[in-house]
Amino acid sequence: MRRLVLALPCLLLVGCSDRPPAEDECPARPSPAFLLTLRTESGAPLPPDAHLTVAAGSGTEEFDADELPAAPNLAFCAAAGDGGVTELTCKLWTSGAAELTITATGYEPVQRRKLVAEADPCGIKTVDVKIALTPLAKP
Numbered sequence: 001m002r003r004l005v006l007a008l009p010c011l012l013l014v015g016c017s018d019r020p021p022a023e024d025e026c027p028a029r030p031s032p033a034f035l036l037t038l039r040t041e042s043g044a045p046l047p048p049d050a051h052l053t054v055a056a057g058s059g060t061e062e063f064d065a066d067e068l069p070a071a072p073n074l075a076f077c078a079a080a081g082d083g084g085v086t087e088l089t090c091k092l093w094t095s096g097a098a099e100l101t102i103t104a105t106g107y108e109p110v111q112r113r114k115l116v117a118e119a120d121p122c123g124i125k126t127v128d129v130k131i132a133l134t135p136l137a138k139p
Contacts, residue, residue: 032092034098050133054099058094065088108137
């Protein structure tokens with residue numbers, strides 16, 4: 001019995017390895033590099049002029065939160081909210097790093113925020129990026 005107790009941790013360790021995953025162990029579909037969620041700190045609707053610029057090695061895409069790109073290349077977005085866009089969720093399909101700039105009336109701008117992609121042996125891993133716009137400080 002004592003040998004079984006000592007052998008059990010060894011058996012468990014054998015199941016884990018640093019070998020690269022086999023092709024069939026990886027997801028069948030590629031993943032977006034980033035999943036961006038944009039909202040205001042208070043949960044109020046985003047201003048109609050909330051403007052996003054996403055830049056990556058494959059190009060740049062610019063759009064307003066209330067007018068999402070009809071034929072996007074980088075940012076595939078969905079808007080949520082009743083009576084205005086309260087949350088914008090975008091899958092950013094880049095092959096690596098990206099740069100994000102956001103402006104909106106009444107809110108602090110997000111200037112050239114660098115997003116760093118992550119990868120594992122299967123390829124790109126999706127990084128969650130949550131941004132809550134902060135109101136401008138009153139003078």
